[in-house]
Amino acid sequence: MNVGLYERIWMWAAAAIIAVFVGVIAVSTFAYAVRPPSHAETIAPAQVLADPRFSPPGVVVDAGGNVEVHVVLLMFAFLPAEIRVPAGRPVTFRVTSADVTHGFQISGTNANTMVLPGYVSQFTYTFEHPGEHLVVCNEYCGLGHHTMQAKVIVEPPAGEAGR
């Protein structure tokens, strides 16, 4: 097989670009722990609102100061619809669905996960600055899909701004 010089150069360059992509992803995964939400935990979807893991939904700060947010999505609402979290601290979101498949995205950020009935999705996100974010459902879930919205209100860390 006769492959011309320019063609060889091009093919090596293409392979090198791909190898760089793979390398960058490997480094970010292993050295910086950047990875997609891949938590494996199941839950009976019809009972989520009675399940101690999600009842009641809301923000929980444990004795060690870890912030966990428990959210239930259902047609066509988020429970709770207003989520208050502190800035500058890692916040762990635990999210599940009481009916169909939904999505949970804090709009304009990379806090994003699918929400499947029967499964608990979990990811951790740190909000650097106080402010307000729109939360949307980003998977079609029925005729009210576009009406599903919630708010994340990021508050200044305790002890600042007169709190």
Add this chain to the structure above:
Amino acid sequence: MTRTHRLALANLWVAVLAFGVASAMALMQALSRANLELPWRSAKLYYLSVTAHGTLTALVFTTFFIMALGYVVAARALDRPLAGERLGWLSFWTALLGTLAVVAAILSGRATVLYTFYPPLKAHPAFYIGATLLIVGSWGWCAVMLRSYRAWRRENLSAPVPLAMHGMLATVIIWLIATVGVAAEVLLLLIPWSLGLTRTVDPLLARTLFWYFGHPLVYFWLLPAYVVWYTVLPKAAGGKLFSDPLARLVFVMFIVLSTPVGFHHQFMDPGISAGWKLFHTVNTLWILFPSFVTAFTVIASLEVAGRMRGATGLFDWIKTLPWGDPLVSSVVLSMLLFAIGGFGGAVNASFGMNAMVHNTAWVQGHFHLTVGSAVALTFMGVAYWLLPKLTGRNLELDLLARVQPYLWFVGMLLFSVSNHVTGLLGMPRRIYDASYGGSAIAESWRALTGLSAVGGLLLFASAGFFMLVMIGTGLAGKKAPQAAVEFAEPLEPPGPRAALFDRLGLWTAVAVVLVIAAYGYPLVRLLAMPRFGSPPFTPF
């Protein structure tokens, strides 16, 4: 008109009509997204329309078009009658019946589940049964393609298989491997469940089977377009194919790598470990390689064409290409749009970065560049080239045919660039209304959704031109003798080492091993988890 022509033509007309209907619905969608207060605008109609548009484009238009092109390639590249033409007709009617059932279920409002039909949203059983028939019909097409190849092989023991057929066979193999997943999903899970025979379905298992199918599906669309880029475009541009063996390498790489990549659609799913997602990511990135090679070979072939038309300078070969030929302009413009789409695809595939764009408008910007342009615009160009040959009629309204690809190009740039940006700004896809109660971030999308609607209008006009040319030609084109279908000659004939790439059985075996490596363990682990199924819901 030969018998093969008639079979190809029947498939082509279904494809073209499906495309026409889907484009009309798309116009409404694009306008609706811009929050224009249209009188008949409603959420019910919007989601119904997106279901119809997605299904008709992604599943019906593409499948029928590819079947038509496949028959033409098999008959002309192998230069012998199809083996199993009766089966071809049976497949056509089966697929058409399935399509009608799917369309009826959607239009009656009982299947507003979008073309991905993720359970526990439940469609009317006719939707799933119709989809199954469409796929069974396509399997019949695969059988005709394989039988025709076998018959040719018996008569040509040592010749390399003609390149166009090599690419179509790769398409067939990828499709056969891929459809195992969706067949399992629909037959084992969804049909019994939608009929009430089983109570629940595990949504994650269903998604996993769907995306096992869903990614190779894109190569089922793309490879026939590549066949055109490699074997039809150089000829139409007046040149030769730059390298035949590299094209074969490309098709073989797609056979091997198309399927073990499906988790890149499930990065954001719970229940699948990050390690396996990473494995699929690495495969996904390597599948960029054959497309890089394709870019080189196709551009080099265009340069050869330009020089054969008399160009001598470094870049003036670009000017000498026949830009007024709608096949050439469609294909070249579709390649330009694909280059942008490929860049976005690398972002989608990048494990960590995916979180920023997953299920945002970015995704709809992305796939309208890829399937909606690289594939669909190439197919439109092919239709201009093929319809006269199949019907024996001159292309009618050919001025519209010349303008149409450029109009698509401009419309698609507006539509897709604005959707990429709104996606990065956090706008989800698949939404009827983007106002979110006047939320500040939603206000920031407004100008761009307007731009996207303008793009949608131009795309609709372009699709309308295409339909006018098709229908005009079919009904009123002047009967005249037409040039036969011919494929580009390579600059050099394939050497003996290219024979390795013709051993399709071997490459299929490699592909199957990789599929088992990529899916075996994750599936076993998923099935072993204590899982809770979901009962059906119909919120539409």
